Amino acid sequence: xxxxxxxxxxxxxxxxxxxxxxxxxKTRDESFIMPDDLQNVDVVTDPSLLKKAQGQPDxxxxxxxxxxxADGDNCMNCGGADVKLDEPSVEIPTFRPKFKEVFHFHSWKxxxxxxxxxxxxGIVVSYLALRPRVEGAKVDTSHWVYTVSVERFHSVHxxxxxxxxxxxxxxxxxxxxxxxxxxxNGFHSEFVTDSRCxxxxxPRPQVCQTVPRSCTSNRNGFATCTGGGTTCSGGxxxxxxxxxxxxxxxxxxxxxxxxWFSWDVWRWDHQRDVVTEGNSVETWWPSxxxxxxxxxxxxxxxxxxxxRKEKYDVTFTTDSGKVVTYHPALRQGFIGFRIGDRHRLKIxxxxxxxxxxx
Numbered sequence: 378x379x380x381x382x383x384x385x386x387x388x389x390x391x392x393x394x395x396x397x398x399x400x401x402x403k404t405r406d407e408s409f410i411m412p413d414d415l416q417n418v419d420v421v422t423d424p425s426l427l428k429k430a431q432g433q434p435d436x437x438x439x440x441x442x443x444x445x446x447a448d449g450d451n452c453m454n455c456g457g458a459d460v461k462l463d464e465p466s467v468e469i470p471t472f473r474p475k476f477k478e479v480f481h482f483h484s485w486k487x488x489x490x491x492x493x494x495x496x497x498x499g500i501v502v503s504y505l506a507l508r509p510r511v512e513g514a515k516v517d518t519s520h521w522v523y524t525v526s527v528e529r530f531h532s533v534h535x536x537x538x539x540x541x542x543x544x545x546x547x548x549x550x551x552x553x554x555x556x557x558x559x560x561x562n563g564f565h566s567e568f569v570t571d572s573r574c575x576x577x578x579x580p581r582p583q584v585c586q587t588v589p590r591s592c593t594s595n596r597n598g599f600a601t602c603t604g605g606g607t608t609c610s611g612g613x614x615x616x617x618x619x620x621x622x623x624x625x626x627x628x629x630x631x632x633x634x635x636x637w638f639s640w641d642v643w644r645w646d647h648q649r650d651v652v653t654e655g656n657s658v659e660t661w662w663p664s665x666x667x668x669x670x671x672x673x674x675x676x677x678x679x680x681x682x683x684x685r686k687e688k689y690d691v692t693f694t695t696d697s698g699k700v701v702t703y704h705p706a707l708r709q710g711f712i713g714f715r716i717g718d719r720h721r722l723k724i725x726x727x728x729x730x731x732x733x734x735x
Contacts, residue, residue, distance in 0.1 A: 378600050380409050380598075389403070404443060418592075429597070429599075432447055438455060513719060515719050521689050521711060524685070525651045540638050545643075546641045559628045569621065574619035589604055590603070
């Protein structure tokens with residue numbers, strides 16, 4: 378920027394704080410102004426000068442009124458050390474928004490608090506409703522079931538594409554579809570818009586405009602400027618994909634046949650379940666006579682016990698009149714529940730358990 382000396386009317390560069398014509402010191406009364414031709418204004422590139430240009434506004438000596446750089450120590454005109462910034466002191470008012478504005482601005486917080494409260498109340502209510510409760514109860518009924526599973530080793534007739542190892546009487550009985558394969562089956566035409574059809578391209582005009590230079594004073598003899606150049610947009614080519622008819626391969630699924638076999642094979646299969654049950658605390662497994670292993674086998678056939686299962690149910694009526702069922706895992710836990718006995722139960726959403734004996 379520049380300023381005009383009131384003494385000799387010389388136009389002085391903003392970096393100079395004294396007139397280059399007569400030596401008079403610049404005061405607050407001489408304002409910095411921009412040169413007439415902003416397009417050709419000097420650009421600061423020297424690092425030390427650039428640091429000054431981007432620094433604080435000039436300061437004024439308290440004693441003689443001369444202006445100087447803000448990074449100096451003493452006034453170059455009178456030697457005074459006390460200086461002040463060349464800008465008015467402005468009191469910044471405190472912003473106190475109205476209660477309604479604050480409430481509206483933070484409405485999301487309000488809803489977050491409300492939502493959190495609702496969720497919290499829901500959790501408490503659910504806990505109170507679903508928490509296990511301890512209640513006295515009387516045994517109404519008891520029931521037990523013992524199951525013995527028996528499997529038999531015998532000859533089984535089976536069929537498929539491949540006979541297993543050890544199969545007997547293997548016989549091929551024709552052929553069946555094993556799987557399908559996809560094979561070409563002519564062509565059909567499709568109207569498409571993609572890269573196979575090519576493109577149609579036309580030049581796109583370029584539009585350029587000059588951005589005027591705009592400067593803001595730094596109040597230290599320099600200004601920060603923007604613009605002053607030419608910007609362009611557009612140009613190049615604009616391309617559109619064509620549409621065309623293309624030939625597309627068709628396929629069909631042809632079956633693949635393979636030989637189908639039947640055979641006999643010896644293996645273990647589940648044969649029967651033998652069950653005993655009752656409503657007393659006395660329990661017993663099926664006897665050997667009732668299981669009757671190998672009673673109906675012949676030749677190479679054989680039988681064996683493959684599994685044993687036990688199940689216990691005890692039904693209670695609680696003091697509040699509710700009927701609940703307890704499932705002991707073992708016989709030792711079942712025989713202690715005789716009809717009419719009283720027990721303390723812990724009843725929850727996941728089931729019933731007995732606590733602290735009777």
